Amino acid sequence: MTEAVHLVPILQDNYVFVAVSRDGRAVVVDPGEAREVRDFLRERDLILDAVLITHHHGDHVGGVAELLATTNPLAKVFVPRRDRGRWDFTTDFVDEGDLVETAGFSFRVMALPGHTLDHVAYHEESRGWLFSGDVLFGLGCGRLFEGTPAMMHQSLRRLTALPDATRVFCAHEYTETNLRFLRSLDETRDLSELEQDVRGKRRQGQPTVPLSLEREKRWNPFLGATNIAEFTTLRERRNHF
Ligand SMILES: [Zn+2]
Secondary structure, three states: OOOEEEEEEEOOOEEEEEEEOOOOEEEEEOOOOOHHHHHHHHHOOOEEEEEEOOOOOHHHHOOHHHHHHHOOOOOEEEEEHHHOOOOOOOOEEEOOOOEEEEOOEEEEEEEOOOOOOOOEEEEEOOOOEEEEEOOEEOOEEOOOOOOOHHHHHHHHHHHHOOOOOOEEEEOEOOHHHHHHHHHHHOOOOOOHHHHHHHHHHHHOOOOOOOEEHHHHHHHOHHHHOOOHHHHHHHHHHHHOO
16 A cells, blocks of 8 residues: 555535555544545545544534544544543643654644644654644635734744645645735736646646645745734735635
8 A cells, every 4th residue: 555645525625634554554634524534444445543633623523523433433533732621532632742653654743823722733754744734724824713813923933944845734725715815915926837736726626735835935925924913914814805
């Protein structure tokens, strides 16, 4: 079996990620729904080793209980420490700097508050995979439901410090909308390279995820914000876009 991360689309525009090891074990990130993920695992004869949760929103955790019940009830479920007491299915709590070792993968936990206070990302450093939930999106970032602009700005700065070659598995397909927002910020800028790629993929029904972090560093206006005030202004404009 080939080691890979697969995308399972659910709901309107969410992706559930399934990291598959060479020996047929699977790690599922943010299963907001169970059925599609269960079918994916069954069709490929994969064993669910673990579930990783980035934050408490329903479109990221809604399918966990059913997925466990219909695949492997003994799979581990890693949950942010701030979500202590929320769900019965949790087996392990994680926090900044922890290492989650499962199915032969090693995920370093990064606490990245802003979208929510509990939000974490899982970074498989040796493979260059970042499972970033709702912190960073293609050419955009998550809305601030619980955290402050300062928190989100700092969380994004931490992502900017990761290697260019990192592939970002973000949980929503928002790139095309964010590209229109980027265009609205500057009508004269040459975005043809981005526009061809993003629109071409979407026209063919292809995902724009995983994102290239190198490209996000170059084009994502939220990663480009140099201070909290600049970030706040951008986020406000995007909220009303
Ligand atoms: Zn969310």
